[in-house]
Amino acid sequence: MSTVQSEPRPGARRKSPADRAAEIAGAAREIALADGLAGITLRGVAARIGVTPALVSHYQPSMDVLVADTFGAIVSAEIGEVAEELAPCPSTVAALGALIDSLLGPERSPVTALWLDAWSLGRRTPALAVEVGVQMDAWQAFVSGLLRSGVAAGEFTAADPDAVAWQLLGIIDGLNAHAIVRYGHAGSLRGLVRTVAEHELGLFAGALGSTTRTSTNSSMN
Structure with a gap:
C-alpha cells in the first residue's frame, strides 16, 4: 500500500x-x-x-457514499479530459480513432483499475453500484453522441449508434481489464477495436488506423 x-x-x-x-x-x-x-x-x-x-x-x-462519490468524480473528470483530447480532431472519424487510442493507452490504467474495483465492490455496495450505472451511461452517451455526429456529417453509417457505442465500450473495457492483470497488452490490440468499429460503421478497412498521430502510437498498433 x-x-x-x-x-x-x-x-x-x-x-x-x-x-x-x-x-x-x-x-x-x-x-x-x-x-x-x-x-x-x-x-x-x-x-x-x-x-x-x-x-x-x-x-x-457514510464511507460507502464517499467511495461512490470519489469514483464518480474521477470517472466524470476523465470523460472531460478525453473530450478535450478529441476537440482538435478535424473529423468524427479522426476523433473516433483518437478515442480508441486514448482509452487503450497505458495512461488510462489508473482509472481502468478503479472501474474494476467498482464493478467488484459494487456487488455489495448499493451506492457504488448506482454510481457505476451513472458513469457507464455517461460514457455510453459520450460515445453514442460521437457516432451520431459522424452519421449526421455523412462520414459513416450506423443504424443504432447506441448499440454500437455499447459494443465498442464492452470490447475496450474487456481488453483493458485483461491488461490490468497483465494478460495481454491493450494498446497492441487497438487494431482489433478499429476493425470492429470500421465494420459496424461501414468504413473501409484501415480508415480508423490512419488517425494514429504519433510514432509512439504507431509502434503500438
Whole structure:
C-alpha cells in the first residue's frame, strides 16, 4: 500500500466545513488512485490529512457514499479530459480513432483499475453500484453522441449508434481489464477495436488506423 500513515496533527488549524469536506474528498481521490477504492477507509482518510477518524466521520458519515462519490468524480473528470483530447480532431472519424487510442493507452490504467474495483465492490455496495450505472451511461452517451455526429456529417453509417457505442465500450473495457492483470497488452490490440468499429460503421478497412498521430502510437498498433 502506498498510503503514508501519519498521526493526527495536534492543534491543526480549524477549517470551514466546506474546506474540510473538500479536503476529505481530495484525500479520498488520492487514496483511490494510489491504492484502489478499497483503500478509502475512515482511518486511511484521517491519516492522509492528519486528523482523527471521528472528524472524518463527522463530515462524511457514510464511507460507502464517499467511495461512490470519489469514483464518480474521477470517472466524470476523465470523460472531460478525453473530450478535450478529441476537440482538435478535424473529423468524427479522426476523433473516433483518437478515442480508441486514448482509452487503450497505458495512461488510462489508473482509472481502468478503479472501474474494476467498482464493478467488484459494487456487488455489495448499493451506492457504488448506482454510481457505476451513472458513469457507464455517461460514457455510453459520450460515445453514442460521437457516432451520431459522424452519421449526421455523412462520414459513416450506423443504424443504432447506441448499440454500437455499447459494443465498442464492452470490447475496450474487456481488453483493458485483461491488461490490468497483465494478460495481454491493450494498446497492441487497438487494431482489433478499429476493425470492429470500421465494420459496424461501414468504413473501409484501415480508415480508423490512419488517425494514429504519433510514432509512439504507431509502434503500438
